[in-house]
Amino acid sequence: MTAAALEPKANMGQPVPRYDAAAKVTGRATYASDMPLDNPAYAFLVTSAIAKGRIDRFDLDDARGVRGVIDIITHENAPKLKETKLFSNGGYAGTTIQPLKSAEIAHDGQIIAVVIAESYEAAREAANRVKVSYTATAPSASFESPGTTTAAAKGQNAQFKEDPEVGDFAKAFDAAEVKLTASYDTPTQHHNPMELFTTSCVWMGDNLVIYEGSQYVYGLKNGVAEQLGIDADKVRVVNPYVGGGFGSRGSMTPRTAIIAGIAKRLSRPVKLVPTRDQGFTIATYRAETRHEIKLGASRDGKLVALRHEGAEISSRPDAYCVGGTKTTTRLYACPNVESLVSIVRADRNTPGFMRSPPEVPYLFALESAMDELAVKLNMDPVELRRINDTTTEPIGGKPYTSRSLMACFDEAAKAFGWSQRTPQARSMSDGDWLVGYGCAATCYPTQMAPSAARVRLQRDGRTRVEIAGHEIGTGAYTVIAQTAAERLGVPLEKVAVFIGDSDLPPAPVAGGSNSTASTCSVVMMVCDQIRQRLFKAVRPSDSLADKAKETVGISPAPSTQATKGDRPLDIEKAFDALGVGVVEEYGEWKPEGAPLDSFKALHAGQPRFVGGHQMKDKIAYAFGAEFVEVRINRFTHEIRCPRLVGAFAAGRIMNPRTARSQLMGGLIWGMSSALLEATEIDERNARYVNDNLADYLVPVNADVPGVEVIMLSEQDDHINPVGAKGLGELANVGTNAAICNAIYHATGQRIRKLPVRLENIEV
C-alpha cells in the first residue's frame, strides 16, 4: 500500500489502481492528436493582431509561395457554416463569435485564416507569411476600460434566473452591532490543460469522424452537425483519453466545424494542432471578477445581514456569467440577505467554465470576509463558522441533504495543528520567516444529469460497459468498472469499459462534477436489469427475482462480499435457461426531479442538470475545510506555502485513490489560484500578454512541498442511487481565501486582490 491508496472508511469503495494506468505509463493511451490518419493535410491557424475593427485586405502571395501549401482559408473563401447558439441558450457553443464569417474582428487572437499544407512545418511557415491590413478601433479590455457596458445578469443569461435574497438586508445591516464592508478582485485565468486544443477531421463519404479532446462528445457531435447542416447521426466524436479539461473542453469552440468543413472540401483528413498561445483566445477562460461583501453580525458572532455583489467580464455578444451568489447566499445561516450579479461587456473572447466556475471567485470574497469579520469580533475563524453553521439554507429554507462542514473543520484543524496557532497577527515567526495559519470553508453543489449505458455480460463473467462518458483524468474508467464489477459480482479484471465515443450511449458533459454520480448511477441500474433477467430465468416463480436489486453476486466468486442470506446465482444455469450466449441490457436513467424532456435532450447533447440549490424541497452540496501555512520572508517577501491540509465529505467515495488524487490536485489548484495564476491583459490592446507556460505561472513540483487530504465518511441517501457527491471541483475552492487569511495572520496585511505576489507584500 502506498500513500496514494488511502484505507477505505465506511461508505468508500476499494482504492484499486486506475483502469487506464498501464496505457498511460507506456504511452499507449491515444489522445486526439495521436490518432493515426491516412495522408493528412496539416492546418495552422492565423489569428488576429487587433482586438476590434475589421480586416481590410489579405496579402497571401508570399504565403502561397511556400512549398507544400495547399490552400489558405479566410472569410472570403471559407466553408459556409450555420449560426450557432450559446450552450446556455439551448445551443452547444461556448461562444457565438463565429470566425471566418466576415471581416469583422471581435477580439484579439480571433481566428482569421487557416493555412493548409502538406506538412506542419510548411503550414506554420506560410501562416507566418500571411500579411493582413486592418482598420483598428480602440478596444475595451476590462473593468477599467472606457466603452464597456454593464447590466444585471438576471434577464440576460437564461441560466441565471434570480439574485437570491431574503428578509430585509438594509435594515438589518444598519442595525448590526458589528459591520464589515470589503471589496475583492479575482484575475483572468486560463485552464491550460496539457493537451493542446487539437482537432482532426476525417470524412468517409457523408460521415464525419472528429478526433478532439472533449468533455462532451454528444454536445460536440450535435453542435458540429448543426453548424454543418447535416444529420447528427453522421457525426462521430472519438476521444478515449482527454489530456485535461478543467472546463475548457465542455462546450464547442468554433475551430471544429471550420476544420470539418475544410476537410470535406479537400476530401482529405485535416489535422490541426494549434499553438499554446492560440489556446488563450480560441477557447474560453475564467473571467476576472469584482466583489463587494457586506456582513453584519451580533457581538457573539451571529450573522444578521449579508450582501454579495459581483461583477464579471464577458464578451460583447455573449452574456456568460458564473453567478456564484447562488452559493454564497446559502452557505451560512443569515436571516437578511441581498445579492446582485452584473455582467460587464468588453472586446474579449467569451469566457467559460473553469474548474468550480462560480465558487472559486465568489467564495474567495465570502471566505476572506468571514475571516475579516472573525478578526473584528476577536473570534477564532473556525468558531465563527460553527456559530453560523446551518442545516437549512436561508434563502428558500430547504434542508441540506447532508452537511459535514464542521466535522471537516474539526478533522482538518486537528491534522493541521490549528491549536498551535496564536491568534494575534504577526505573532508567529521562524528565523527570517513570518509564519501564518489560515483556513476557509469550501463547498460545491452536488449535481446529476440523465445518462444512458449499455452493459453486456458473457457466460464467463466477462463484462463490457459502454457509455459515452469522458476520461479527463478523474478516474471515469475506473469507477465505472468498479460499479459494474460490484453490481454484477464479477471480478474487476473481467470488466472492459468503453467511453469517449459518441457512438456509445449518451452521457452528460463531464462538467459540474456530475460524471461519477450520473454515469455510475446508470451503470448500476443497467447491471440490475441484467440481474433481474438472470434471476427471472432461473426462478421464474420465485419472489427472489424481485429481490434481485438487493442481491449481490451472480457469479460463484463475487468481487465483493455478498450480504448475509444472499443466494449466489448459477450463471451457467441462467444463461441456459435464457437460451443465450450473451445478456445485454441498455437503459436510460434520470435523476429525481429531472424535466420531462430529459431523455430527448440527452440524445441531442443537451444536459439537464439536477442538483445544488435547484432541487425540490432540499439542497445538496459537498463540503470541506482547508487549512494552510504560509511563510513570508521578512526581507525578500518571498511567499511559500509549505503545508496544505484539506478535509472533505462527499457522500460515497467510489475509489479513495482516484478521489484523493483529485482532491490533492484541487488543493494545489487552489494554492495556484491564490499565489500564481493570472492572465495579464494589455489594457490598450485588449490582448493577453503572458500567453505561454513560462509566463503564465502554473505550479511545478518545487512549489508543492506538503499536501494532506482527509476524506470523511459520509452517507447521503437523498441525492442519487450511488450516493456520491461530485468532488473534482471541491478542493480548489476556498484555498485562495485560506491563503490570504494566512498571509494576514503572518503579516497583519489584508490582501483582497489575487494573485498575491511578493511585490504585494508590505512588511
Added chain:
Amino acid sequence: MSDKSSSRTSTFDRRAFMAGAAGTALVPMTARAAAQDANVPVARDPSLPVEVTLRVNGKDKRLLIDARTTVLDALREHLKLTGSKKGCDHGQCGACTVLIDDRRVVSCLTLALAAEGQEITTIEGLATDDRLHPMQQAFVDNDAFQCGYCTPGQIMSAVACVKEGHAGSEADIREYMSGNICRCAAYPNIVAAVKQAAPEIMKG
C-alpha cells in the same frame, strides 16, 4: 512525408543543410568547397525534404522530412510513436521529454537532423517484454498521474533524474522534476513514485 525504404545511404550532408537553411554568410568557404563535389547540392532549396536516419529505441528509422522537423514531430507524425506529447512546442512544459544518449531533452526544441547518430529513447522503449519499467510501475502504484498527458515526459524525466543522482531527497526530486508541468497537479505522488523506483533503477 513518411518512412522511405530506399536502399541508398543518406545523401544528407550537414554542411549542405547549413548552407541552405542558414544562408551563405555563415559558411561561404564550405559551401564553395562543397560546390566542387557533384554529389552535394550547394544552393539547395531549404524547403525540400531531406533524408535522415534516427535511431529510436534501438532501431534505425530512415525518414524523408522537412529540415525543420523537430524530434518530437518526427516521432509523432512520421514514426507513429505518439507517446511523446506536444504540450507547448516551446520547451516550457516537458511533455515531450525523451532521452538522447541518456540525457533528458525536450524533443520539441531538438531538430531531428541534430539527433542523427544519437540514441533516442522514448516512453515506448522503456518497458521490456511486456514488463513495466520500475519507474512506470512506481507511477502506477503511487497514482502519479490523472489525465496522463504529461506522464510519458514525467517518466522519462524521472528516469534521468534518478540516473543523474538527483533523487537523494524529496527536496531534490521536487527541484529536478520541476521542468515537467503536471496541470492535474499529481506532484506529491510523482515524488513518491520517483522515491520508490530510485533504488531499483540504481541497482539495475
